[in-house]
Amino acid sequence: MNRRPPRGTLLRTARHQAHEVVVAHALAATRPAEPFAEAKQRLATAVEANRAEILDLSHRIHANPEPAFEEHQAATWIAELIARRGFAVEHPAGRLATAIRGRLRGGRAGERPRIGILAEYDALPGLGHGCGHNTMAASGVGAALALASVADELPGEIVFLGCPAEERGSGKQWMIEDGLFDGLDAALLFHPNDRTSSSIALLASVDVEVTFTGRQAHAASEPWMGRNALDALVLLFQSIGLWRQQLRPEARVHGIVLEGGTAANIIPSRAVGRFMLRSFDEGYFSEIQERFGEMVEGAALATGCQGDTIFSGGSSTMRGNEVLRQRFSANLVAYGLEDGPLDLDHVGSSDMGNVSQRLPTIHPYLAIAPLDTPGHSTAFRDAAATEAADDATLLAATLVSQTAYELFADPALVEAAWREFRATT
Numbered sequence: 001m002n003r004r005p006p007r008g009t010l011l012r013t014a015r016h017q018a019h020e021v022v023v024a025h026a027l028a029a030t031r032p033a034e035p036f037a038e039a040k041q042r043l044a045t046a047v048e049a050n051r052a053e054i055l056d057l058s059h060r061i062h063a064n065p066e067p068a069f070e071e072h073q074a075a076t077w078i079a080e081l082i083a084r085r086g087f088a089v090e091h092p093a094g095r096l097a098t099a100i101r102g103r104l105r106g107g108r109a110g111e112r113p114r115i116g117i118l119a120e121y122d123a124l125p126g127l128g129h130g131c132g133h134n135t136m137a138a139s140g141v142g143a144a145l146a147l148a149s150v151a152d153e154l155p156g157e158i159v160f161l162g163c164p165a166e167e168r169g170s171g172k173q174w175m176i177e178d179g180l181f182d183g184l185d186a187a188l189l190f191h192p193n194d195r196t197s198s199s200i201a202l203l204a205s206v207d208v209e210v211t212f213t214g215r216q217a218h219a220a221s222e223p224w225m226g227r228n229a230l231d232a233l234v235l236l237f238q239s240i241g242l243w244r245q246q247l248r249p250e251a252r253v254h255g256i257v258l259e260g261g262t263a264a265n266i267i268p269s270r271a272v273g274r275f276m277l278r279s280f281d282e283g284y285f286s287e288i289q290e291r292f293g294e295m296v297e298g299a300a301l302a303t304g305c306q307g308d309t310i311f312s313g314g315s316s317t318m319r320g321n322e323v324l325r326q327r328f329s330a331n332l333v334a335y336g337l338e339d340g341p342l343d344l345d346h347v348g349s350s351d352m353g354n355v356s357q358r359l360p361t362i363h364p365y366l367a368i369a370p371l372d373t374p375g376h377s378t379a380f381r382d383a384a385a386t387e388a389a390d391d392a393t394l395l396a397a398t399l400v401s402q403t404a405y406e407l408f409a410d411p412a413l414v415e416a417a418w419r420e421f422r423a424t425t
C-alpha cells in the first residue's frame with residue numbers, strides 16, 4: 001500500500017505551488033523536447049487571456065452554492081459563456097435539467113477524436129462548496145475556451161460536458177444512459193484537493209434511503225399502543241456501529257437522520273435515514289448491501305415497524321488509464337510541480353468512476369489547500385475561494401487543455417489509451 005509521503009516532501013502549499021507556476025510558465029515554453037511545446041504555450045496564454053472570466057465564474061458559483069440537481073444558476077452561467085465562445089450548446093442535455101453539452105467542431109478534416117472536457121458544479125447541503133466544485137466548473141470551462149482558441153488546427157470535436165449531481169445521485173450515470181458520453185474517445189476532469197496527484201483511487205458507492213413506518217400514539221397516556229419508528233432507526237444505527245467491527249477496513253457505512261418524529265409527546269410513526277455504503281471491491285460491495293438490507297429488516301422486526309429501503313445513484317471504482325495519466329503528469333511536471341503518489345489513506349467516491357468504466361478517463365488532483373485540510377468541511381469550502389484555488393483553477397484549465405491537445409494531435413495516443421482500456425477489462 002502506498003503511504004503518504006513525509007510532511008514537507010510532497011507538500012508545498014497550493015500558494016507556494018502557484019508562485020512556482022508563474023515562473024515555470026516561462027521555463028516550460030523554452031523546452032524544445034516537450035511534444036507540442038509551442039501549441040501548449042499558446043493554450044497557457046489562452047487560459048491567461050480568459051483569466052478574468054474563468055475566475056469570475058468560479059467565484060460566482062462559490063458564492064451561490066446549489067445542491068445536486070438544483071444547479072440552475074451555475075448551469076445557466078456556464079451554458080451562456082461557452083455559447084458566446086462558439087460552442088453549439090444543449091441545455092438541458094438529456095433528462096437532467098442542469099446538464100449541459102457544448103460541441104465545437106475542429107477546423108481540420110476528420111471526425112475523430114472527440115475529447116470530453118468535463119465540469120462539475122454542485123454544492124453540499126448546508127455547507128456550500130465544501131468540495132470545491134466551483135473550481136471544477138471554472139477550470140473545465142477554461143480548458144474548453146483555450147481549446148476553442150486553437151480549434152482551427154484540430155480534427156474531430158471538443159465536447160464540453162457540464163455534469164450535475166456528483167455529491168448525490170451520480171448525475172454522470174444518468175448522462176451516460178442518456179447517450180451523452182457516446183462516441184467520446186476520452187474524458188478529462190480535475191478535482192481540487194489538499195494534495196497534488198494524477199493517480200487516484202475511488203470507492204464504489206451507493207446512496208440508501210431507509211424509511212421506517214410505525215404507529216402514532218400519545219407518548220404518556222397510551223405508549224403501549226404505538227410502534228416507534230425512531231426506535232427502529234436508532235437500532236439500525238446501533239447495528240451498523242457493531243457491524244463495523246467485522247467490516248473490512250476500507251469499507252465505509254455512514255448516515256444521517258432526515259426525519260425522527262415531530263414532537264416528544266408523539267410516538268413517531270415515521271423515521272427516515274439516509275446512508276452511504278462504500279467499498280473498493282465490487283464483489284464485497286454487493287455483500288455489504290445485502291447485509292445492510294437484512295439489518296433494516298432486523299430493526300423493523302424488533303420494533304414492530306415496517307422498513308423500506310431504496311438504493312439509488314451508484315458510483316463505480318476508478319479504472320485508471322496510465323496512458324492519459326502519464327501525459328497529464330508530464331504536463332504537470334513541466335510546470336515544475338511534483339506529482340504525488342497514489343494516496344490510499346484518503347479515498348472517496350465519484351461518478352467519474354462510472355465514466356472511467358466506459359472510456360479512457362483521468363481525474364487528477366491539484367492542491368488548493370494546505371495538506372490535511374479535511375474535505376467536505378468549512379475549511380475546504382473557504383479554501384476553494386482563495387487566490388491559491390484560483391491559481392490551481394487556471395493551472396488545471398491549462399493542463400487539461402494541453403493533455404486534450406495531445407490527444408487531438410496524436411491519433412496514436414488515443415489508440416494507445418483505448419488499447420490499455422480494453423486490456424484492463
Ligand SMILES: [Zn+2]
Nearest residue numbers: 131133166191
Ligand atoms: Zn467533489
